Amino acid sequence: MKYDVCIIGSGAGAGPVIYELAQAGFNVLVLEKGPWFKTEHFTKDDMVATRRAIYTPAFKDEFHVLETKDADGNWKAVPTHESRTDFWNGSAVGGSSNFMSAYFHRLKPNDFRLLSEYGNIQDGNMVDWPITYNDLEPYYTKVEHVVGVSGAVVPHKHLEPRSTPDYPFPPLVTNRISDWFTAAGAKKGYNVIPAARGIISLPKGDRNACYLSNYCGSFGCSSDGKSSSRAALINDALKTGNVEIRPDSKVFHLETNEKNEIIKAWYYDLAGLKNSVEATLFVVAAQAVETSRLLLMSKNPSSPNGLANNAGNVGKNLIFSAVATGSGFIHFDDFPAEKIAEINNPMTFVNRTLVDFYEIDDSQSGKKIKGGIIDFLIEHSNPMPKAVKNKKDGDRLVYGSEFKTKLHTYFTTRKKVRFEAFTDWIPNDNCYVTLDPEQKDKWGDPVARIRLGYHESNKIPGEFLAGISKEILTEMGARDVSGAVSTGPTVNLQAGGCRFGNDPKTTVLTKDCRAHEVPNLYVTDGSFMPTGGSVPYTFTIYANAFRVAEKIIDQLKSKL
Amino acid sequence: MAQFSDNIDNLEHWQTNRRQVIKAAILTGTLSQLSFLQACTANQLTEEGNDLLDANQVGILKSVMEILFPNDGNGPGIDDLHAFEYIMWVLHDTGSYEKYRNLAIEGITWADEQTQKNQQKNYLELSQAEREQAVAHFNETDYGTEWLSIILTYILEALLLDPIYGGNPDGIGWKWLNHTPGYPQATEELRYENILKTVRAAYPKTES
Ligand SMILES: Cc1cc2nc3c(=O)[nH]c(=O)nc-3n(C[C@H](O)[C@H](O)[C@H](O)COP(=O)(O)OP(=O)(O)OC[C@H]3O[C@@H](n4cnc5c(N)ncnc54)[C@H](O)[C@@H]3O)c2cc1C
Numbered sequence: 001m002k003y004d005v006c007i008i009g010s011g012a013g014a015g016p017v018i019y020e021l022a023q024a025g026f027n028v029l030v031l032e033k034g035p036w037f038k039t040e041h042f043t044k045d046d047m048v049a050t051r052r053a054i055y056t057p058a059f060k061d062e063f064h065v066l067e068t069k070d071a072d073g074n075w076k077a078v079p080t081h082e083s084r085t086d087f088w089n090g091s092a093v094g095g096s097s098n099f100m101s102a103y104f105h106r107l108k109p110n111d112f113r114l115l116s117e118y119g120n121i122q123d124g125n126m127v128d129w130p131i132t133y134n135d136l137e138p139y140y141t142k143v144e145h146v147v148g149v150s151g152a153v154v155p156h157k158h159l160e161p162r163s164t165p166d167y168p169f170p171p172l173v174t175n176r177i178s179d180w181f182t183a184a185g186a187k188k189g190y191n192v193i194p195a196a197r198g199i200i201s202l203p204k205g206d207r208n209a210c211y212l213s214n215y216c217g218s219f220g221c222s223s224d225g226k227s228s229s230r231a232a233l234i235n236d237a238l239k240t241g242n243v244e245i246r247p248d249s250k251v252f253h254l255e256t257n258e259k260n261e262i263i264k265a266w267y268y269d270l271a272g273l274k275n276s277v278e279a280t281l282f283v284v285a286a287q288a289v290e291t292s293r294l295l296l297m298s299k300n301p302s303s304p305n306g307l308a309n310n311a312g313n314v315g316k317n318l319i320f321s322a323v324a325t326g327s328g329f330i331h332f333d334d335f336p337a338e339k340i341a342e343i344n345n346p347m348t349f350v351n352r353t354l355v356d357f358y359e360i361d362d363s364q365s366g367k368k369i370k371g372g373i374i375d376f377l378i379e380h381s382n383p384m385p386k387a388v389k390n391k392k393d394g395d396r397l398v399y400g401s402e403f404k405t406k407l408h409t410y411f412t413t414r415k416k417v418r419f420e421a422f423t424d425w426i427p428n429d430n431c432y433v434t435l436d437p438e439q440k441d442k443w444g445d446p447v448a449r450i451r452l453g454y455h456e457s458n459k460i461p462g463e464f465l466a467g468i469s470k471e472i473l474t475e476m477g478a479r480d481v482s483g484a485v486s487t488g489p490t491v492n493l494q495a496g497g498c499r500f501g502n503d504p505k506t507t508v509l510t511k512d513c514r515a516h517e518v519p520n521l522y523v524t525d526g527s528f529m530p531t532g533g534s535v536p537y538t539f540t541i542y543a544n545a546f547r548v549a550e551k552i553i554d555q556l557k558s559k560l
Numbered sequence: 561m562a563q564f565s566d567n568i569d570n571l572e573h574w575q576t577n578r579r580q581v582i583k584a585a586i587l588t589g590t591l592s593q594l595s596f597l598q599a600c601t602a603n604q605l606t607e608e609g610n611d612l613l614d615a616n617q618v619g620i621l622k623s624v625m626e627i628l629f630p631n632d633g634n635g636p637g638i639d640d641l642h643a644f645e646y647i648m649w650v651l652h653d654t655g656s657y658e659k660y661r662n663l664a665i666e667g668i669t670w671a672d673e674q675t676q677k678n679q680q681k682n683y684l685e686l687s688q689a690e691r692e693q694a695v696a697h698f699n700e701t702d703y704g705t706e707w708l709s710i711i712l713t714y715i716l717e718a719l720l721l722d723p724i725y726g727g728n729p730d731g732i733g734w735k736w737l738n739h740t741p742g743y744p745q746a747t748e749e750l751r752y753e754n755i756l757k758t759v760r761a762a763y764p765k766t767e768s
Contacts, residue, residue, distance in 0.1 A: 035756055035759050035760060036759065036762075036763060037759050038759070038762060041750060041755065041758065041759050041762075042744075043742075043744045043745060043746050043747065043750050044741065044742025044743060044744065044745060044746075045721075045722050045724075045745070045746035045750065045751070045752070046720070046721055046722070047717075047721050047722065047725055047746070047751070047752045048746070048750070048751075048752050048755055051717065051721070051752075052655050052656070052752050053655070054752060054755060054756065058655075059657075060658075084657075213742050213743060214740075214742065215742035219742070222743075222744055247763065248760075270760075346740040381740070381742060382742070383720045383734070383737065383739050384716065384717070384720055384721070387716045387719070387720055388713060388716060391709060391712055391713070391716075396699075397699055397705045397708055397709050397712070399627070399628040399629070399695075399699070399708065399712055400627060400628065400629075400630055401630055401632045401634065403628070403629070403712075404629065404630070404632065404634045404635060405634060407737070408634060408635060408736065408737065411737035411738060411739065412737065412738050
């Protein structure tokens with residue numbers, strides 16, 4: 001059987017395409033490497049979610065090789081099974097969107113024009129996007145309604161233009177500590193506002209509303225309140241009868257004909273056997289790193305350096321989010337009992353953000369530069385990560401009665417308040433994906449080798465936002481406030497590697513996210529993004545995938 | 561290997577063959593925690609050792625665990641948490657990180673060698689005060705700190721993971737730390753060794 005479209009991956013980049021094509025009556029095959037968890041299979045079991053490789057591949061089966069700079073400035077490559085730096089996020093039907101925290105921010109109009117607005121940065125590869133905010137706006141709105149986003153729009157100086165006045169789902173219930181963040185911000189002159197989440201606060205179709213389990217990020221959702229690709233899109237798409245999902249199916253090669261059209265996707269099934277499928281169009285959405293890897297692995301006579309890579313751009317300009325994080329502690333004995341009673345409960349949602357500094361005046365250069373956002377949070381519920389952190393005091397291992405007292409004090413007498421500031425990860429020539437020349441996965445295929453070049457200029461807005469965040473935590477009355485820029489990659493927030501643009505010499509994809517070189521290949525995860533914006537990516541990945549789904553439908557219709 | 565749990569009725573046969581059976585179960589990847597705990601009560605492990613640790617190693621490990629997480633009146637101790645049985649299960653669990661499992665076991669021999677070198681005594685010949693000093697000394701070396709840190713993490717798992725994994729009986733660890741567990745909790749079908757089997761058994765049938 002020849003399918004109309006074969007989609008590789010089933011996460012946030014794939015879901016909208018699966019949904020739209022199924023609704024339009026095309027027959028869709030989804031090849032997903034991971035297993036197919038249903039909602040009833042998710043529990044709040046830390047062992048499954050964070051202590052063992054269940055939602056992600058085991059290191060012994062699949063891993064990455066990471067290149068980082070050593071103390072002498074030389075690039076050093078280390079496999080993740082040695083460093084224990086897990087570079088997987090979620091391998092399952094629905095991808096990592098099952099396990100996300102779902103902070104959803106739209107990009108702003110200036111994010112589409114970073115080069116024009118702010119100029120290039122030395123050793124950075126800043127560019128403008130081939131589309132504008134206005135081109136994407138209708139699809140953000142569509143995500144809010146179809147996938148489900150909750151929140152409250154309030155006016156602020158960087159509010160992006162919207163075609164609808166508000167989010168379709170009202171804000172989620174939060175811990176009262178949210179008000180503390182807002183009040184502390186106001187005292188310092190900062191506008192701390194509600195943050196939107198890709199989580200529904202009211203039932204929608206077969207999905208129940210969020211039930212405030214307080215185990216959200218890293219855990220699957222048991223009410224379908226979280227707007228994962230599986231809960232929000234794939235389940236509805238299946239009802240059309242036009243979608244077939246093949247879980248445990250790892251695609252390793254896309255075979256082309258002499259016209260450089262893909263004719264078959266080759267995959268390993270659970271038993272490790274090789275299978276192939278035929279389709280008219282192919283869509284790759286395996287998350288940025290694995291998408292580039294699959295294209296690079298797909299060497300054909302018409303594409304000897306990998307699919308869509310005759311111009312040599314696949315894997316280049318990989319981006320993450322540049323972040324600064326920090327925390328402080330609200331000690332219960334610093335406040336009146338009734339104040340503490342407000343906040344000392346299991347509720348972990350805060351949903352407060354500060355967007356005042358999306359653009360900042362750089363005191364050093366005297367110019368306007370791109371800033372970012374700050375999300376305010378409290379510590380996650382699951383106890384293992386908290387407990388493990390308490391083992392160390394600097395480099396010293398704490399144990400015995402001293403450790404037990406420390407642990408008990410940490411859990412029972414304070415609340416950790418946190419911030420995460422997001423800024424642009426400046427694309428650069430030292431951040432890219434290639435195939436490792438030696439290391440192989442369990443099927444014998446080369447693993448992705450990722451060079452993790454960090455641009456020093458990322459630190460400028462990061463440090464600025466960390467400073468503001470610390471002021472707010474201190475104003476709230478938190479003790480031991482600290483925070484800093486992190487120069488490592490955000491493993492869960494990946495984009496780039498197959499830039500879209502108008503020039504086939506410098507970009508992999510057209511502005512419609514079709515490969516310049518391969519007429520029946522689309523890429524719909526975050527790989528297309530030439531720059532990332534100062535927000536987490538998933539809202540934009542969803543929106544763009546809805547946009548591209550329309551182009552795919554047009555192309556399929558024109559072939560009929 | 562279903563007959564493994566069937567065999568436990570025949571206690572005598574089981575005791576003589578216990579080490580081989582456990583080893584065979586590990587090799588074939590069929591050792592679930594339930595069958596493991598049925599096979600080894602804490603007492604037997606302590607007296608005789610088991611397929612991974614001899615009696616001397618068991619004694620050292622238990623002593624070090626008690627020093628790392630003492631029964632000092634502040635919350636549960638090792639025995640309350642069933643932490644030793646939990647650790648023995650982890651050391652047999654091929655899904656847990658192999659390097660740490662190996663280090664956890666090698667560290668025990670290393671500890672004994674350290675006291676033989678420094679105090680001219682086997683670890684178990686030391687008084688309680690000397691044992692505590694020895695552990696403090698281990699913690700001054702990189703290797704010792706890494707080893708102790710791994711054991712302490714396993715103890716924390718016995719304190720805070722779902723009781724279904726053998727530690728934290730009746731949520732005793734959660735209660736001590738005022739922790740509210742998330743809902744839904746783990747179940748037998750969805751515990752980590754079984755979940756993928758359960759998930760795959762629920763797939764819709766396709767003609768692929
Ligand atoms: C703990 C956590 C918290 C997060 N929080 C947020 C947040 O607050 N806000 C936000 O915006 N984002 C968040 N994210 C990120 C978000 O999940 C991702 O941005 C989003 O899911 C990416 O979509 P994707 O389609 O690119 O990849 P995924 O959703 O990961 O889907 C890719 C799928 O492709 C499959 N695949 C890979 N290779 C192959 C192959 N060769 N063959 C077949 N299938 C393959 C994978 O198994 C996977 O299922 C979070 C992620 C995690 C893990």
